[in-house]
Amino acid sequence: xxxxxxxxxxxxxxxxxxxxxxxxxxxxxxxxxxxxxxxxxxxxxxxxxxxxxxxxxxxxxxxxxxxxxxxxxxxxxxxxxxxxxxxxxxxxxxxxxxxxxxxxxxxxxxxxxxxxxxxxxxxxxxxxxxxxxxxxxxxxxxxxxxxxxxxxxxxxxxxxxxxxxxxxxxxxxxxxxxxxxxxxxxxxxxxxxxxxxxxxxxxxxxxxxxxxxxxxxxxxxxxxxxxxxxxxxxxxxxxxxxxxxxxxxxxxxxxxxxxxxxxxxxxxxxxxxxxxxxxxxxxxxxxxxxxxxxxxxxxxxxxxx
Amino acid sequence: xxxxxxxxxxxxxxxxxxxxxxxxxxxxxxxxxxxxxxxxxxxxxxxxxxxxxxxxxxxxxxxxxxxxxxxxxxxxxxxxxxxxxxxxxxxxxxxxxxxxxxxxxxxxxxxxxxxxxxxxxxxxxxxxxxxxxxxxxxxxxxxxxxxxxxxxxxxxxxxxxxxxxxxxxxxxxxxxxxxxxxxxxxxxxxxxxxxxxxxxxxxxxxxxxxxxxxxxxxxxxxxxxxxxxxxxxxxxxxxxxxxxxxxxxxxxxxxxxxxxxxxxxxxxxxxxxxxxxxxxxxxxxxxxxxxxxxxxxxxxxxxxxxxxxxxxxxxxxxxxxxxxxxxxxxxxxxxxxxxxxxxxxxxxxxxxxxxxxxxxxxxxxxxx
Numbered sequence: 175x176x177x178x179x180x181x182x183x184x185x186x187x188x189x190x191x192x193x194x195x196x197x198x199x200x201x202x203x204x205x206x207x208x209x210x211x212x213x214x215x216x217x218x219x220x221x222x223x224x225x226x227x228x229x230x231x232x233x234x235x236x237x238x239x240x241x242x243x244x245x246x247x248x249x250x251x252x253x254x255x256x257x258x259x260x261x262x263x264x265x266x267x268x269x270x271x272x273x274x275x276x277x278x279x280x281x282x283x284x285x286x287x288x289x290x291x292x293x294x295x296x297x298x299x300x301x302x303x304x305x306x307x308x309x310x311x312x313x314x315x316x317x318x319x320x321x322x323x324x325x326x327x328x329x330x331x332x333x334x335x336x337x338x339x340x341x342x343x344x345x346x347x348x349x350x351x352x353x354x355x356x357x358x359x360x361x362x363x364x365x366x367x368x369x370x371x372x373x374x375x376x377x378x379x380x381x382x383x384x385x386x387x388x389x390x391x392x393x394x395x396x397x398x399x400x401x402x403x404x405x406x407x408x409x410x411x412x413x414x415x416x417x418x419x420x421x422x423x424x425x426x427x428x429x430x431x432x433x434x435x436x437x438x439x440x441x442x443x444x445x446x447x448x449x450x451x452x453x454x455x456x457x458x459x460x461x462x463x464x465x466x467x468x469x470x471x472x473x474x475x476x477x478x479x
Numbered sequence: 480x481x482x483x484x485x486x487x488x489x490x491x492x493x494x495x496x497x498x499x500x501x502x503x504x505x506x507x508x509x510x511x512x513x514x515x516x517x518x519x520x521x522x523x524x525x526x527x528x529x530x531x532x533x534x535x536x537x538x539x540x541x542x543x544x545x546x547x548x549x550x551x552x553x554x555x556x557x558x559x560x561x562x563x564x565x566x567x568x569x570x571x572x573x574x575x576x577x578x579x580x581x582x583x584x585x586x587x588x589x590x591x592x593x594x595x596x597x598x599x600x601x602x603x604x605x606x607x608x609x610x611x612x613x614x615x616x617x618x619x620x621x622x623x624x625x626x627x628x629x630x631x632x633x634x635x636x637x638x639x640x641x642x643x644x645x646x647x648x649x650x651x652x653x654x655x656x657x658x659x660x661x662x663x664x665x666x667x668x669x670x671x672x673x674x675x676x677x678x679x680x681x682x683x684x685x686x687x688x689x690x691x692x693x694x695x696x697x698x699x700x701x702x703x704x705x706x707x708x709x710x711x712x713x714x715x716x717x718x719x720x721x722x723x724x725x726x727x728x729x730x731x732x733x734x735x736x737x738x739x740x741x742x743x744x745x746x747x748x749x750x751x752x753x754x755x756x757x758x759x760x761x762x763x764x765x766x767x768x769x770x771x772x773x774x775x776x777x778x779x780x781x782x783x784x785x786x787x788x789x790x791x792x793x794x795x796x797x798x799x800x801x802x803x804x805x806x807x808x809x810x811x812x813x814x815x816x817x818x819x820x821x822x823x824x825x826x827x828x829x830x831x832x833x834x835x836x837x838x839x840x841x842x843x844x845x846x847x
Contacts, residue, residue, distance in 0.1 A: 185613045200635070200727065202627030203680045204619060208604035211619040218618050220628045220722060228722040230628070231618045243635045254617065265617060 182263050192229055192266040193249045196221040198242050201233055211255050221247060221268055235270040245270050281393055282371040283476055285309065285378045285469065288386050288446075289403030290439030292421040294459045295380045296327050298403065298466060302378050306470040310375045312366050315339070315348075318358040321426065327380075333359065347381075347388030353434070360385065364392075376473055383445045386452055395452075399476055401469060402446045402456040410443060480743070481579050486707040486844065488517025488698035489813040494662045494801030497692040502531075502538050502593045505694035507550050509806075510589060513696035518703040525583035527557035530570035530590035530805040536605035537597050547589050555587075563609030564759060565833030566590065567695070567808020568714065568840020574699050575712040584702040590810070591694040592803035602690055606804075609834035611720035623687055625721060625835050626760040627679030633728045633762055634681060637777030641681055645672040646783040647761035648685050648798050655795025660810075662691050662801030672761075686761040691801030695810040707816045710826065711743035711843040719837045730836035733770035737830075740841040744826070748772050751789055751843075752824020755811035757832045758796040767830055793818055807831060812842055819846040 201219035219233040219242075234250060235242070247268035254265035285302070287295045302309045313329040317336050320328075331339075336359045339345055348361030362379060370377040376399075381389060390398055405420075407413035417439055421432045446456060455472065459465050490512025492505050500508075506529075514521050529543045540546070544557035560570040567590040574586040594602055603621045610616060610625060620628075633639060649669040655661040667685060675684040699709065715735035721727050741748060748771070756771075758764035765779030768791070774782055782791060794800055794814040797807055808831035815827035825846050832839040 181613075185617050200628040200632035202624050202631055202682075203677070204621050204624040204627070205676070205678055205680075206600070206603065206621065207619045208607060208616075208621050209598075209600040210604065216619045218620055218624055218628070220632070220727065228724075230615050230620055230625075230720070230722050243631070254619070263617075 179261060182261070186265070189266060191225075191227065192223070192231070194223040194225060195246060195248050196223040196229075196268060198233070198245050198247060198270075199228070201242055210257060219247070219268060231265070232267040233270070234267050242270065247271075281368075281397055283376050283473075284367065284389065284393065284398050285376055285473060286381045286386055286389060286398050286400045287378065287403055288381050288383070288400065288442075288453070289459070290405065290417055290442040291435040292417045292424065292439070293403045293405050294420070294462060294465075295403055297462055298459070298469070299378045299380055300327075301462060301466045302469060305466060306473060308375045309378050309470075309473060310370045310373070312362055312370065312377045312379050314380065315345075315361045315363060316358060318356065336361065339363065346392045347385050349382065349384035349388070351382075354430070362389070382442065383449070390452065399472060400453045400455075401472070402453045403465070404443075404446070404456055404458045406458055406460040410440075413443065414439060480575070480709065480711070482701050484575055484578050484709040485700050485703060485705040486697055486709060486812070486816055487519060487585075487700045487703045487705045488513040488515075489696070489816060490514070490516060491660055491695035491806070491810055491813055492693050493660045494691045494693035494803055494806070494810070496595045497593075498595065500593075500692065502534060502540055502543065502591055503546055503550070505593060505692060506547050506589050506591045506696075509591070509694035509696040510547070510550055510587065513587070513698050517698045518705060519585055519698065519700060521551050522553055523585045523700075523703070524551060524555050524587045524698065525585050526555055526574075526577055527551070527587045527589065528570045528574045528577070529557060529559045530561070530566035530588070530809065531559060531592060532561055532563055532566050532609075532804045533592060533594060533602075533605050536608070537602065538593050543591070547587075551587075561805070562838040563606075563833030564757070564802070564804050565808060565831050565838040565840050566805035567811070568829075568831035568842065569808075569838065570805075571697070571699075571808065571812065571842060572712050572714050572840055575709060578699060578701050585698060585700040587696060587698050588809060589694060589696045590803075590806035590808060592805050593692050594690045594803060595692050599690065609837070614720040614722055621679065623679040623682055623760065626762055627682050628721065629727050629766070629835065630681050630686075630760070630762040633766065636728055639777070639780060641673050642669075643780050643784070644681075644686070644761055645669040646780065647758065647764050648672045650783050651758060651792055651796040651798040654793050655799030658795050658800065661795045661799050662689060663795075663799045682760055682762070688759045688797035688802035691803045693801060693803035693806045693810070695806045695813055697809055697812060706847045707819060708845050708847065709842060710746070710845040711740040711841070713739040713743060714838065714840050715739070716839075717837050719834060721835050727835075728766065729776065730766060730770050730832065730839065732836045732839035733767055733830065733832065733841075736839045736841040737771045740828070740843050744843040744845065746826055746843070751826050751828050752822060753790045753793060753815055753818040753827040754830060755792055755794060755814050755828070756796070756830040757807070758792060758798055759802060761798070764792070764796070767832075771830065790818065808840060812844065815844050819844060
């Protein structure tokens with residue numbers, strides 16, 4: 175395989191045709207791929223595509239002989255090889271889809287608010303419940319100790335109760351956030367969310383990166399109206415400084431805790447950039463009323479559609 | 480055959496790793512012994528046909544026709560034939576056509592391959608030239624990989640167990656013990672076959688024919704008679720890529736060539752006493768037996784599990800003799816002629832294919 179740009183170009187002319195689902199007719203593991211390919215064993219299949227044509231291509235999956243014959247596969251674009259000059263060739267490989275339990279019916283929308291500590295998630299969620307008729311806040315389940323200044327947003331449970339709920343599969347999503355003095359578990363009960371749907375309302379949930387990802391895999395990404403809340407400021411530095419002032423004003427945490435929260439906030443801001451696909455909208459929380467108006471509009475728009 | 484074509488001379492080098500021999504050295508040794516065994520002299524050779532696949536890839540050497548002719552004192556006209564592993568059969572077929580047309584009366588056919596000069600990865604990539612360079616090669620397939628796909632499908636369709644498949648290579652190794660030209664004159668027990676390293680699942684190292692150097696030459700003539708005659712020479716082709724075929728557990732080219740060869744020789748397949756078939760991989764031996772009509776589909780293995788009236792790869796086949804690509808088709812004819820001379824059988828058959836049987840050549844030899 176000379177693997178020159180022109181040869182690659184010609185070989186990829188029928189790429190479009192290969193972008194079909196298919197069935198494995200046979201497969202093998204080439205233990206010593208020829209020169210020009212990565213040296214590790216390569217799983218290759220003979221695939222019959224939906225239009226009846228056949229192709230030989232790389233298979234993504236650890237196939238056990240001879241069980242994979244007859245299995246359905248889906249096309250995926252993959253880096254196939256890199257030639258001596260550094261030319262990277264991508265080609266279609268076929269993947270045996272994992273048998274994931276896919277939620278078949280669309281359960282409803284969830285409004286998820288993500289943002290660093292102190293950006294105003296709780297305030298926004300409380301206002302949304304109060305002002306926008308069809309929004310309702312979902313109580314957060316937590317094992318953390320009751321603290322002065324909590325705005326009635328948490329349902330406190332013991333760590334044992336929390337773990338029992340988790341093991342019974344009653345939690346839609348959960349996360350553990352370690353702090354200096356205790357290991358705090360946070361989560362949402364599926365039952366709370368589904369009750370709100372039954373009332374024809376939209377559940378509002380406050381999340382962070384792990385909770386959001388858990389929620390997306392539990393109900394499916396399209397169920398989630400995911401909004402990121404950003405502190406005002408043109409640069410990261412200004413945003414962090416705005417957070418610092420708000421946390422100090424709130425007066426709930428010690429200076430030490432504020433320092434920890436700011437460290438986490440940096441990671442949260444990076445998360446918006448790294449996992450763009452998890453967010454539908456990023457909103458700057460400069461004025462709470464404007465944010466609530468925007469979110470209310472977003473919800474109405476979705477519900478109508 | 481319009482005119483009787485006689486096999487007057489045969490010669491070959493041992494198939495092995497000949498580190499100290501070049502393409503030219505290998506050709507010279509086999510040509511010399513062919514001329515020595517022939518009724519004619521070197522000067523009676525009217526034309527030379529050279530079979531070779533990897534000269535450019537492995538030795539940076541093309542233009543092998545003139546190279547072979549230069550080994551003869553009178554530099555006769557020469558040409559080269561290439562059809563991957565079937566190069567030998569295609570060269571023989573070309574020689575038969577030259578003889579039948581009257582263009583030549585005595586033709587030297589040389590098959591030569593020098594494979595051990597370059598790294599195995601390069602040879603594997605070079606051999607992939609026998610498949611479709613744009614359809615099969617970009618996925619990272621190798622020839623063991625192609626036959627791994629075929630074997631996996633065959634074992635799935637016909638519920639052939641891995642243990643039964645072991646008998647193919649084991650039998651070939653047993654047959655090679657008495658063949659001084661074989662690369663591996665050594666018996667290997669059946670259970671060791673599947674215990675060897677995996678190459679392309681379900682095929683293991685001992686299911687695959689080795690990389691070898693070697694040359695084989697025959698002299699065919701319409702002028703110089705001998706007891707062995709070429710009764711049929713037939714070629715057939717199929718798609719280069721296995722992805723373009725309706726089935727991969729049977730080779731259409733073998734079926735076509737076999738039908739035409741039996742017709743040309745005017746014999747029945749039950750008249751055949753010896754066959755040398757193309758067992759580049761163990762699974763290929765089974766499929767070939769079935770396609771030639773010696774067994775029903777899926778039952779080829781039965782011929783390896785018992786003794787038969789007809790001998791199969793008595794030389795040791797490609798597995799034990801070695802497989803210097805283009806020399807194989809000619810070496811098969813030499814072995815069949817030896818077997819016919821020894822036994823009382825009248826007809827023998829050499830089955831040689833290239834790629835995944837994209838070219839198949841069948842020669843039937845008859846003993847007077």
